[in-house]
Amino acid sequence: MQDTGPYDDRLDKAFLALADPVRRSLVARLSRSSATVNELAEPFQLSKQAISKHIQVLEKAGLITRTRDGQRRPCHLAPAALEELTFWIDGYRLAAEARFRALDGVLAAMRTAPPPNKETRKEVGKDD
Amino acid sequence: MQDTGPYDDRLDKAFLALADPVRRSLVARLSRSSATVNELAEPFQLSKQAISKHIQVLEKAGLITRTRDGQRRPCHLAPAALEELTFWIDGYRLAAEARFRALDGVLAAMRTAPPPNKETRKEVGKDD
DNA sequence: CCTATAATCAACTAATTCGTTTATCAACCA
């Protein structure tokens, strides 16, 4: 259980925030334009309090920011926070894909020139 | 609360799976090479049962696949599932960024040629 | 056959999440 600092906590909150269809729908809506809580709540059958809570989850995750306009508190999407997530994901995705491509090369070589075959196992090994 | 089908459920599970530092660490580990439960559990202070549960969460989310090698059940990262997530995120991120760039243009134009200024509000409006 | 190993299942507790209802705060307006 190594501690990688507050970085982990940000990712925790951001991924958790997106792990809910209502909140993802709010993100989708806000990608088109900023909006207030009432505007965001309208398409849903949920109470405005529930939407308000969802918005707070998104805000604490850094995925949205809020400003002030009289009694209204408009929400704005924070693209930079979304970019951090894709950055994290793509780092590991690309590494794995590169590894798989390398394996494809190995398998192709094995097809053209069969190996000594000292030991046959179902799994190629821990570095497939 | 619109139903977008099983697509939502996949995203729910995938984002939820990544909303945990242990599971993200497992993903990071598996991006380097496939590994068994025991190998994956070694760096953690958690019980192997706990790690096994985390792995099941990742598997049900489609983020990893499992094969068989005797008594071992090696885990393999599924880059395609990760790609789906970045695809979802980037769709909305890029839309928002494009919108912000467009707003920058509007503001630049306003600086060079001030508007009629019929009504002044702190917020530009719902389409800022 | 018997034992060891890899992994999971089952049961339980503590903590968290999601939605509701009721009440409160703050800003606008007539």
Place this chain on the structure above:
DNA sequence: TGGTTGATAAACGAATTAGTTGATTATAGG
């Protein structure tokens, strides 16, 4: 000043999650 509207706070219950320990399955190997 009093009333309305936008938004949040607080308290509650149902459901889920993350961890534990102890028992169980299944394969490997002497």
